[in-house]
Amino acid sequence: MGESRKLAVSWRDxxxxxxxxxxxxxxxxxxxxxxxxxxxxxxxxxxxxxVVQGRFLRLEQRDAELVVHPPxxxxxxxxxxxxxxLRQSHTAVEASIAGIDPTMAAAVDSARGLRLVAQEPxxxxxxYIVSANNSVAQISRVVENLSRAWGxxxxxxxxxxxxxxxxxxRASQADVLTCKAGFRSRSICEAARRVAxxxxxxxxxxxxDYRAAxxxxxxxxxxxxKVADCVLLFSMGKFEAFPVDVWIERAVRHLYFGxxxxxxxxxxxxxxxxxGDLAGYAQEYLFAYARLAIPDRxxxx
DNA sequence: AGCCAGGACACGA
DNA sequence: TCGTGTCATGGC
Numbered sequence: 001m002g003e004s005r006k007l008a009v010s011w012r013d014x015x016x017x018x019x020x021x022x023x024x025x026x027x028x029x030x031x032x033x034x035x036x037x038x039x040x041x042x043x044x045x046x047x048x049x050x051v052v053q054g055r056f057l058r059l060e061q062r063d064a065e066l067v068v069h070p071p072x073x074x075x076x077x078x079x080x081x082x083x084x085x086l087r088q089s090h091t092a093v094e095a096s097i098a099g100i101d102p103t104m105a106a107a108v109d110s111a112r113g114l115r116l117v118a119q120e121p122x123x124x125x126x127x128y129i130v131s132a133n134n135s136v137a138q139i140s141r142v143v144e145n146l147s148r149a150w151g152x153x154x155x156x157x158x159x160x161x162x163x164x165x166x167x168x169x170r171a172s173q174a175d176v177l178t179c180k181a182g183f184r185s186r187s188i189c190e191a192a193r194r195v196a197x198x199x200x201x202x203x204x205x206x207x208x209d210y211r212a213a214x215x216x217x218x219x220x221x222x223x224x225x226k227v228a229d230c231v232l233l234f235s236m237g238k239f240e241a242f243p244v245d246v247w248i249e250r251a252v253r254h255l256y257f258g259x260x261x262x263x264x265x266x267x268x269x270x271x272x273x274x275x276g277d278l279a280g281y282a283q284e285y286l287f288a289y290a291r292l293a294i295p296d297r298x299x300x301x
Numbered sequence: 302a303g304c305c306a307g308g309a310c311a312c313g314a
Numbered sequence: 315t316c317g318t319g320t321c322a323t324g325g326c
Contacts, residue, residue, distance in 0.1 A: 221309085
């Protein structure tokens with residue numbers, strides 16, 4: 001997982017072109033359900049619009065080229081490269097996972113080019129508190145509602161930044177409920193209060209090892225093992241995390257345990273054993289593979 | 302109408 | 315430690 005690739009960056013008519021990355025699929029990465037602020041622009045092709053670190057990003061992939069549409073200044077390019085881990089050699093990761101067994105080979109084939117993006121811990125934490133017993137489409141709606149209500153407008157994009165902890169802290173539980181967060185509203189408010197007041201330092205949690213960081217996150221209301229694993233994997237670089245949700249539970253039971261129901265704890269231990277440091281990536285391919293049978297219209301919008 | 306969605310939690314055995 | 319009902323909300 002070394003970050004070693006040299007990227008070629010060039011500008012033309014205000015747009016920026018990034019080349020030199022290996023296995024990467026923009027649409028698969030943005031719409032796989034790990035992040036909730038990406039919108040596919042147009043009904044086909046590789047055009048995605050999203051918000052990362054308060055910036056509105058309009059990205060287009062043309063085979064081995066990733067185009068960042070204007071405004072594409074140096075800092076924006078750095079955000080994009082960082083977020084998608086474009087300097088990381090991903091072909092080797094996919095080859096390792098595909099080599100584990102035929103099932104994992106099929107899973108990788110179903111979502112080749114899927115990257116684990118580097119989300120912001122605070123936004124990721126709230127997003128996955130919202131995710132509890134919820135659908136991807138509904139999570140996206142709630143996150144967008146929270147941003148529109150307490151974030152800041154971004155230029156003329158019609159999109160809003162995800163609210164800072166201090167801004168979200170000003171929202172009452174009833175306010176958050178109007179964003180359709182449902183029974184998770186209380187958890188959202190408590191998390192905002194604790195982070196805003198410095199009682200929980202997400203940077204400090206990020207610096208901890210996987211076990212300690214997970215233990216710390218689980219202290220929050222609305223954060224159990226699954227949500228903690230998602231935050232650790234998607235925003236804190238803990239690639240050994242293996243979030244077990246209903247899809248993964250079904251997939252593993254059916255593909256590896258002969259259909260016998262297995263406890264989530266057993267699945268986590270099995271995954272740690274089988275995948276080790278690649279557990280997080282393996283989980284994402286399995287997740288994409290398991291959801292493949294569901295039509296696209298159920299996953300976007 | 303009832304079940305499900307990237308679950309967590311309180312409760313009871 | 316393990317199973318069960320419940321918690322909003324929307325799509326099927």
